[in-house]
Each structure stands twice: as structure tokens, then as C-alpha cells.
Amino acid sequence: MPLKLNSIAFALCMAALASCGADSKAPMPPASQDSLQSLGKRLFFSTILDQNGQKSCASCHNPQSGFSSEVSVHAGPNPKLPARNAPSLWHLSFKSAFHWDGGVPSLTQQVLVPLHPMGDFETLPQASVERWNKAHPHETPIDLATLCLALEAFQKSIPVPATPWDTYSKQAQKWNKNAKLAWQEFNQKGCASCHTPPSFTDGKFHNTGLPNLTGDEGRYRITGNPEDRYAFGTPSLRGLNATTPYFHDGRSFALDSAVLIHYRGMHGRELSAESLARIMEVLQSLFVDSTQAQSHIP
Numbered sequence: 001m002p003l004k005l006n007s008i009a010f011a012l013c014m015a016a017l018a019s020c021g022a023d024s025k026a027p028m029p030p031a032s033q034d035s036l037q038s039l040g041k042r043l044f045f046s047t048i049l050d051q052n053g054q055k056s057c058a059s060c061h062n063p064q065s066g067f068s069s070e071v072s073v074h075a076g077p078n079p080k081l082p083a084r085n086a087p088s089l090w091h092l093s094f095k096s097a098f099h100w101d102g103g104v105p106s107l108t109q110q111v112l113v114p115l116h117p118m119g120d121f122e123t124l125p126q127a128s129v130e131r132w133n134k135a136h137p138h139e140t141p142i143d144l145a146t147l148c149l150a151l152e153a154f155q156k157s158i159p160v161p162a163t164p165w166d167t168y169s170k171q172a173q174k175w176n177k178n179a180k181l182a183w184q185e186f187n188q189k190g191c192a193s194c195h196t197p198p199s200f201t202d203g204k205f206h207n208t209g210l211p212n213l214t215g216d217e218g219r220y221r222i223t224g225n226p227e228d229r230y231a232f233g234t235p236s237l238r239g240l241n242a243t244t245p246y247f248h249d250g251r252s253f254a255l256d257s258a259v260l261i262h263y264r265g266m267h268g269r270e271l272s273a274e275s276l277a278r279i280m281e282v283l284q285s286l287f288v289d290s291t292q293a294q295s296h297i298p
């Protein structure tokens with residue numbers, strides 16, 4: 001059965017966005033993109049949105065971990081939702097649909113997934129807005145649409161960090177033999193067909209044959225199409241040094257063993273030690289300096 005939560009979130013956000021235009025007494029969003037962004041940043045790091053005042057968005061999307069989570073999965077209060085790994089928010093610009101199953105069509109609507117009585121903040125969205133306004137009595141009050149748009153604006157402002165690959169891919173004529181062999185291996189073993197440069201994702205969903213540990217049916221939950229059973233969105237391979245653990249269920253903490261089990265799942269045979277070493281060189285060239293994230297911490 002395709003899941004209903006996303007459609008509930010969708011309806012709520014549409015209503016919130018519509019109400020923004022319809023009611024002339026509704027508080028206006030801050031005028032400039034800049035102020036929406038900075039409001040979004042404050043909201044992202046605030047625990048006020050959480051009914052219990054404990055979690056912020058950053059609790060699970062930690063800037064020092066590529067805006068991802070250090071724990072394997074988060075099981076929210078809704079037992080019908082599969083527990084999943086919190087993805088990095090570095091790669092949002094590569095996506096046209098969000099969550100591991102692509103069930104959320106926009107970033108504005110995604111905000112209403114945690115802001116839900118059965119979501120991570122266990123709250124009615126409007127109650128979060130009221131708590132925020134009450135805590136900031138000297139500011140222009142915000143409405144729900146502004147909250148959604150501000151969080152979207154902040155998340156869209158998170159840059160994709162630069163990697164060594166970005167520099168040396170422009171100078172292929174200068175590559176040494178090892179770099180050429182590594183790149184060849186990455187292509188020959190099929191990695192680039194799904195993890196396609198420069199984003200290192202094809203933006204699609206695939207069943208890669210990983211043994212199913214959590215009963216999560218992936219994209220099938222959204223489409224009901226049997227071909228989508230156990231299919232998950234292809235993650236970008238940029239910045240893997242910062243975004244452990246890996247996969248939709250966070251099953252791997254070590255990158256080399258992640259590649260080995262992934263290859264085994266797809267091909268039913270082992271990747272040789274030599275191939276692994278070459279592929280690791282490519283992945284390492286996509287590592288990032290995660291101290292770059294410091295500027296995002298208020």
C-alpha cells in the first residue's frame with residue numbers, strides 16, 4: 001500500500017501556502033530572499049518547533065556531518081513509517097523528489113513531515129508557528145507558509161562543497177596512470193552509470209539487491225508499482241567522508257565494506273581487492289573538507 005503521510009503533508013502545505021495569499025490579514029513573509037534564508041537558518045537550529053523542545057532539524061541533519069545523521073536510522077513516532085537514515089542536505093540541488101523513496105515532491109512540503117503529530121517533532125504545524133511567534137514577541141509574526149518557505153530558502157542556500165575531483169577533472173590530460181586506471185575502473189564496474197558525474201547521481205531509483213534488513217519496500221510504498229519494490233534513490237557520492245553511515249538503513253559505517261556489499265548485492269559476486277582499491281581512489285577524490293560547514297552553524 002502506498003503510504004498516506006506524504007499526501008497528508010502535501011495537502012497541509014498546499015492549504016498553508018494558499019492561506020498565505022488568500023487572507024489579507026495574514027502576516028507577510030519577510031521581503032527579501034536573504035531574510036527568508038536567515039529566518040530559515042534560525043528555524044533549522046531551533047528546538048522550539050519540536051513539541052517536546054528537544055530536537056531541531058540539525059539534531060538529525062548535523063552540519064558537521066554533511067547535514068546528515070551519525071546514527072544508522074531514526075524511528076519516528078509513526079510505527080508505519082520505515083526507520084531510515086537521515087540523508088545529507090548537501091545534495092538537495094541534485095534532486096527533484098525527496099526522501100529515499102522520492103515520496104515528497106518539494107522542499108516546502110518536506111517541512112511538514114517532521115512538523116506533524118506523528119512526525120519527528122510530534123506537533124501540529126500551526127502549534128510550532130505559535131510557539132515560535134510567542135518566543136519572538138518583538139519580531140513580525142510568521143505564518144506556516146513563511147516557515148515552510150524560510151526552511152526551504154535556507155536549505156537551498158547550503159552549498160555543495162568543492163572536492164579535489166572538481167579541480168582535476170578539468171585537467172584530464174594531466175592525470176597520472178593511477179588516476180586514469182581508477183577512473184576506468186569506476187566506469188567499467190558500472191558505478192558511473194548510476195552515480196553519474198558531476199553530481200554522482202542519476203536522480204533515479206534502483207533496487208540494488210542489498211539484503212533487506214528493515215522490511216522497507218522503498219519506492220514501492222509511493223508508486224505501488226511492483227518494479228519499484230526495494231528501490232531507493234541513488235545517493236550522490238560526494239562528501240562520503242562526512243556522511244557515514246551509508247545506505248537508506250545506515251547499515252555500513254566503513255566505506256570500503258559499503259562498496260563491497262553494494263557490489264555483491266548488484267552482481268552476486270565479489271569485487272576484487274585491486275578493483276576496490278581503484279574505486280576507493282575515486283571516492284576519496286570526492287571527499288570534502290567538512291570544516292567548511294562551520295560557517296553554517298549559527
Ligand code: HEC
Pocket residue numbers: 044049055056057058059060061073074084085086087088089091092095097098099100101107110111114115120121151155
Ligand atoms: C529525528 C530526526 C530528524 C529530524 C528532527 C528531522 N529530520 Fe529530516 N530527515 C530525517 C530522515 C530519517 C529522513 C529520511 C526520510 C525518508 O527517506 O523517509 C529525512 C529527510 C529529510 C529531507 C529529504 C532529503 C533528501 O535528500 O531527500 C529533508 C530536506 C529534511 N529531512 C529536512 C529536515 C528539516 C528542514 C527538518 C526540521 C524542520 C528535519 N529534516 C528534521 C530525519 C530527521
Ligand code: HEC
Pocket residue numbers: 189190191192193194195205206207208210232233234235236237240243245246247248249258259262263266279
Ligand atoms: C544500478 C544503479 C547503481 C550502480 C550501478 C551503483 N550504485 Fe551505488 N547506489 C545506488 C543506490 C540506489 C544506492 C542506495 C541504496 C540503498 O540505500 O539501499 C547506492 C548507494 C551507494 C553508496 C552509499 C552512499 C550513501 O551515501 O549511502 C555508495 C558508497 C555507492 N553506492 C557506491 C557505488 C560504487 C562504488 C559503485 C560501483 C561499484 C556503485 N555504487 C554502483 C545505485 C547504484
